[in-house]
Amino acid sequence: MQNHLPTAGAEVLLLRKEEKRHVRELNTKMQKLSINELKYKANDIRQDIIQMLLTAGSGHSAGPLDMADVFSALYFNVLEHDPKNPEWEGRDRLVLSCGHINPVLYATLAEAGYFPKEELLTLRKLGTRLHGHPHNLALPGVETSSGPLAQGSSQAMGMAMALRMNHLKNRVYIIMSDGEQQEGQTWEAVMFAGKYKLHNVTAIMDRNNIQIDGYTEDVMPLESLRAKYEAFNWHVLEVDGHNLQEIINACMEAKAIYEKPTLIIAHTIAGKGVDFMEYDYKWHGTPPNKEQAEIALRELRTLRGSIQSEHE
Amino acid sequence: MLHLNPKIGQADIEQVATRSGYGQGILDMGEKDNQVVVLTADLAESTQVLDFAKKYPERFVECGVAEQNMMGVAAGLALSGKTAFVSSYATFSPGRNWDQMRVSVCYSQANVKVVGAHTGVTVGPDGATHQALEDVAITRVLPNLTVIVPCDSVEARKVTVAVGQTKGPVYFRLGRSKTPVMTTDQTPFEVSKAIIFREGKDVAIIGSGPILYNGLLAAIELEKEGISVMVINNHTIKPIDTQTIVSAAKKCGAVVTLEEHQTMAGCGSAVCEVLALHCPVPVEMVGMPNTFGESGQPEELIEKFGMGKNAVMDAVRKVLSRKQES
Numbered sequence: 001m002q003n004h005l006p007t008a009g010a011e012v013l014l015l016r017k018e019e020k021r022h023v024r025e026l027n028t029k030m031q032k033l034s035i036n037e038l039k040y041k042a043n044d045i046r047q048d049i050i051q052m053l054l055t056a057g058s059g060h061s062a063g064p065l066d067m068a069d070v071f072s073a074l075y076f077n078v079l080e081h082d083p084k085n086p087e088w089e090g091r092d093r094l095v096l097s098c099g100h101i102n103p104v105l106y107a108t109l110a111e112a113g114y115f116p117k118e119e120l121l122t123l124r125k126l127g128t129r130l131h132g133h134p135h136n137l138a139l140p141g142v143e144t145s146s147g148p149l150a151q152g153s154s155q156a157m158g159m160a161m162a163l164r165m166n167h168l169k170n171r172v173y174i175i176m177s178d179g180e181q182q183e184g185q186t187w188e189a190v191m192f193a194g195k196y197k198l199h200n201v202t203a204i205m206d207r208n209n210i211q212i213d214g215y216t217e218d219v220m221p222l223e224s225l226r227a228k229y230e231a232f233n234w235h236v237l238e239v240d241g242h243n244l245q246e247i248i249n250a251c252m253e254a255k256a257i258y259e260k261p262t263l264i265i266a267h268t269i270a271g272k273g274v275d276f277m278e279y280d281y282k283w284h285g286t287p288p289n290k291e292q293a294e295i296a297l298r299e300l301r302t303l304r305g306s307i308q309s310e311h312e
Numbered sequence: 313m314l315h316l317n318p319k320i321g322q323a324d325i326e327q328v329a330t331r332s333g334y335g336q337g338i339l340d341m342g343e344k345d346n347q348v349v350v351l352t353a354d355l356a357e358s359t360q361v362l363d364f365a366k367k368y369p370e371r372f373v374e375c376g377v378a379e380q381n382m383m384g385v386a387a388g389l390a391l392s393g394k395t396a397f398v399s400s401y402a403t404f405s406p407g408r409n410w411d412q413m414r415v416s417v418c419y420s421q422a423n424v425k426v427v428g429a430h431t432g433v434t435v436g437p438d439g440a441t442h443q444a445l446e447d448v449a450i451t452r453v454l455p456n457l458t459v460i461v462p463c464d465s466v467e468a469r470k471v472t473v474a475v476g477q478t479k480g481p482v483y484f485r486l487g488r489s490k491t492p493v494m495t496t497d498q499t500p501f502e503v504s505k506a507i508i509f510r511e512g513k514d515v516a517i518i519g520s521g522p523i524l525y526n527g528l529l530a531a532i533e534l535e536k537e538g539i540s541v542m543v544i545n546n547h548t549i550k551p552i553d554t555q556t557i558v559s560a561a562k563k564c565g566a567v568v569t570l571e572e573h574q575t576m577a578g579c580g581s582a583v584c585e586v587l588a589l590h591c592p593v594p595v596e597m598v599g600m601p602n603t604f605g606e607s608g609q610p611e612e613l614i615e616k617f618g619m620g621k622n623a624v625m626d627a628v629r630k631v632l633s634r635k636q637e638s
Contacts, residue, residue, distance in 0.1 A: 135419065135420075136391070136420050137420065137421065143391070144387075144388075144391065144416070144420060145415050145416065145419045145420045146415075147415070148411055148412075148415050150380075150384075151384055151411075151412055151415055151416050153384070154380070154381045154382075154383070154384020154385050154387070154388065154412070154416070155384045155385070155387045155388035155391065155416055156388060157381070157384070157385050157388060158384065158385035158386060158387060158388020158389040158390070158391070158392070158396075159388040159389070159391065159392050160388075161373065161385065161388070161389060162388065162389045162392030162393065162394055163392065165349075165370065165371070165394075166392075166393075184380070185380040185381055185384070185412070188378035188380055188381030189381045189384065189385075191376070191378070191381075192375060192376070192378065192381055192385065195376075
């Protein structure tokens with residue numbers, strides 16, 4: 001624990017006790033976890049998210065929870081990266097364009113060993129490196145500054161072009177929200193990637209159907225997303241955003257597409273893993289209070305038990 | 313030695329647009345550094361990067377008419393080790409992509425050089441929509457950003473090379489029409505180091521950009537009336553050269569600011585901030601008087617909106633009388 005860390009409140013008591021580790025210790029070079037291990041990891045990430053949001057007292061709940069499976073698959077199976085050497089030239093880049101779901105990025109980075117897990121509880125507090133929206137100069141493993149929607153997508157296209165100019169084969173992964181598709185800049189970036197056939201780009205869209213003011217199709221309809229991206233010369237895949245094997249398979253297929261960038265539409269359940277949050281847009285931009293967090297954590301721990309029994 | 317153009321004040325002084333100096337400077341940079349890339353949004357020719365595009369096609373990125381994405385792509389290239397020059401009209405870039413410049417470039421300290429062409433009323437016939445008169449105001453408020461206004465094509469070339477060899481976000485502005493070449497290849501240029509073009513003791517004209525030539529003409533005229541006018545080329549608006557400005561104000565006791573930009577929040581305001589903090593003296597401001605431009609010939613518009621030689625002379629006389637009253 002670093003001495004500059006802000007003081008966390010009494011909520012720290014909710015920190016789960018050290019549990020029996022179901023995953024093997026990770027070396028500096030990331031080992032690829034099995035599907036079963038990835039499920040545990042996603043569950044750990046969800047518990048981290050609830051504790052972070054409770055301690056912070058503000059932030060977004062639904063998006064981070066529903067993207068925990070995608071982040072588990074990416075950081076513990078798909079991505080080439082090295083937590084002990086975040087600037088490694090050979091790394092794949094992950095650009096979080098929808099910066100508001102950063103608790104899932106921070107929790108995943110900490111789980112992967114980029115920084116101490118204790119630091120997660122400093123989210124949004126004075127002196128933290130875990131700002132309300134990600135800042136690349138603040139924290140190792142964060143590639144860009146993001147929050148204003150669609151900015152990450154354009155930056156990712158620039159990174160993909162630079163990799164191509166430098167004859168490097170690493171890939172750029174973009175995490176985008178569905179509400180973000182309402183930004184004009186998104187389509188500027190999508191058109192750009194289509195023109196330059198940026199096949200080293202894999203965009204993964206969190207299709208959870210909610211945004212702050214309501215359901216996406218009520219606020220500003222997005223469909224047909226597949227037809228729109230295909231019209232812009234992208235390869236489009238759709239997966240169950242909670243099925244780790246499907247996520248990994250889609251990422252592998254994207255690598256094999258040479259002429260086009262790939263979009264993976266990850267159909268997710270907003271707030272996945274916490275029953276009272278699921279499907280409800282009111283949890284888009286709200287954190288749980290102490291009672292709600294206790295219920296959520298109990299549920300997630302129980303879920304963890306069911307994962308265990310499922311595979312034993 | 314400043315080695316200024318000996319033809320200053322003469323009718324046959326060479327006239328070249330500052331954008332042409334950028335076009336030469338970007339070729340210089342292309343040769344010096346193979347990490348330099350240029351982006352444009354369908355304005356390669358008029359922003360003078362067409363020669364770069366032909367010579368270095370693999371380092372030229374045509375973004376189409378999409379300035380927001382262009383700024384982001386530039387940031388992504390820069391965060392991957394490139395030096396990215398973003399070339400468009402200032403009304404669009406940074407006009408339309410200010411948020412992208414703020415977050416993707418300045419906050420991340422990405423090595424992006426934003427080049428805003430077609431600034432000032434001297435854009436001429438295209439009219440108010442295309443005459444950038446607010447670009448310095450909206451850029452100089454951004455942390456981590458250096459803001460420069462070259463006075464002529466020779467200086468624009470030097471600015472391009474100087475900022476291209478330094479890491480960090482920069483904005484600099486260019487003009488469309490041909491304007492007098494005041495400096496020469498031998499004139500020194502250093503970012504944040506204002507240049508005293510002309511010594512004087514009664515009033516200091518502190519300005520930036522091609523319009524500074526009207527300050528020099530006014531100084532020559534006023535000398536005949538026995539008024540000694542100092543003229544300072546304050547090319548770098550941020551970080552500003554506080555020392556040179558304060559010592560000029562202390563020596564002269566009165567200042568006229570001069571710019572082809574809204575007087576509100578531009579070069580003149582930046583000078584006033586320095587003076588208010590360190591050496592308050594009477595100031596008159598010559599520039600765009602809180603209004604939009606219109607179509608017309610460049611010289612007609614400069615006269616109409618009060619930025620010609622006579623307007624500068626009036627401002628000098630006015631500030632002198634205020635100095636004597638105080």
